[in-house]
Amino acid sequence: MAHMKLFARLSRRTAGPAKPAPNVEKQESREAGPGARGWPGRGGGMAQLVPSVTEYRGTTIQVCGLWPFSSGASSPMIGVPLGRHEETQATVCCDPISWFQRARLISNPSAFILGKPGLGKSTLVRRMFLGLSAQGVHPLVLGDLKGEHIKAVQALGGQVICLGRGVGYLNILDPGQAVEAAGLLEADGHHAAAARVRADAHGRRLNMVVSLITISRNNPPTDQEQTILDRALRVLDDRFDGIPVLKDLLDVIVSAPAELREVALDRGDRSVYLRETRALEATLLGLTGGGKLGEIFSRQTTNPMRRDRAVVFDVSSIDETETDLQAAVLLACWSYGFGTVNVANALADADLEPRRNYFVVLDELWRALRSGKGMVDRVDALTRLNRSVGVGQIMISHTMSDLLALPAEEDRMKARGFVERSGMVICGGLPASEMRLLTSAIPLSRQEQQKLISWQDPPAWDSRGVDVEPPGRGKFLIKVGGRPGIPVQIGLTSLERDGGLNDTNTKWHPKTLMEPEAPEPIEGGTL
Structure with missing residues (x-):
């Protein structure tokens, strides 16, 4: 018995205390996974503070040995670095040229930016063309209404062309470098290419004269008037020695040569010709003698454009109230x-110059569209062939309502086509009323719509004078077709942030005795 009792005590000591009945609820909770602060119940522990794990980003070669403690990031890494993904904090790279040429993510190198004022559209555009200039692409800002891109272009060693009343002039009858290029092509035996260059220059000059007449009248010229203008330009090229201006075109029409009377169908009756050209002469007289469009287009070009560097047309001297003049200058x-x-492109095709690619910025698109009937067709003709001529472009407007606030239904459909045809659409903060119009052009999920609406809210109330940014400043949603949008927060470099490249409120700063000097050119076009 003693041996039996000793064995029983030893067995109980080695076996440990009796196990309680299993708790089914606790087992189920353990199998379901830990809570927000750790494993609950017996043997677990509730942490008072859950530490955040530091995340690192690397290539697949660098982190291949860290499996399974790694996860893939879906944000693209080809293009100009814009900033961080709003949700994953991954680096987001994007620009229409890189996504078209290298990544093959879009079908044409174009982008359309929509967003309320003050949320960073200009900053995004500057980041893109600064990054593309480092890749050898020349930025062309064709009309800077607020002077926002001048410092950036100067930092790249580019050309600044000032236009405005008493500031600078742009002769719309100036063929530019077309005559010189055609001569080089003919000397090298490329006669067909030279003919195409001259024909393109003639078509653009005719298009601009018709556009100015449309803006001046708020109505396009008649078909017969356009035919007369076409023939008058050809007569002017044949008979005029030098570069003509609008006054020379008016003189040709007034002189009534036989070529113009023939297309005017006067049947030998000069009074018929005078009746057909009376309105045309009156409009051209207004364009050469002042009028609401001033004399900006009536004199020789003061600063011819170069094709081997970044260029910005500074039109900030034109008052905001002169909408017709702004639209005419932009066109x-x-x-x-x-x-x-x-x-x-013609010189590069003939191997007379190196191939150059350009990134064209078309700002304040809505101003040109609203300037008169038929202007949508003019803009469409200028911008439709960007893919075939090796040009990436980005168009900027505030809202879809700006594009669709046109009197004619056919113009509204064409304006919406600017957004639909773009390779990518980049949206900033937009009001809720825009969602119906925007979703008719590009698909947006309900979550994406709510994100855009939340970004357009104003900053928090603060009466202490503290600089409080609105919640949507620098945040954009990149949409390509039906793919989910990429929300990105634009990150600025020290040069962009402290060098004054993104300060668009310079008129509100107190003027000092010594004006700051222009930024030093960036060597090699890099940041």
């Missing part, structure tokens, strides 16, 4: 810029 800058691009 003239766009036409002049695309004409220079065509000349560069």
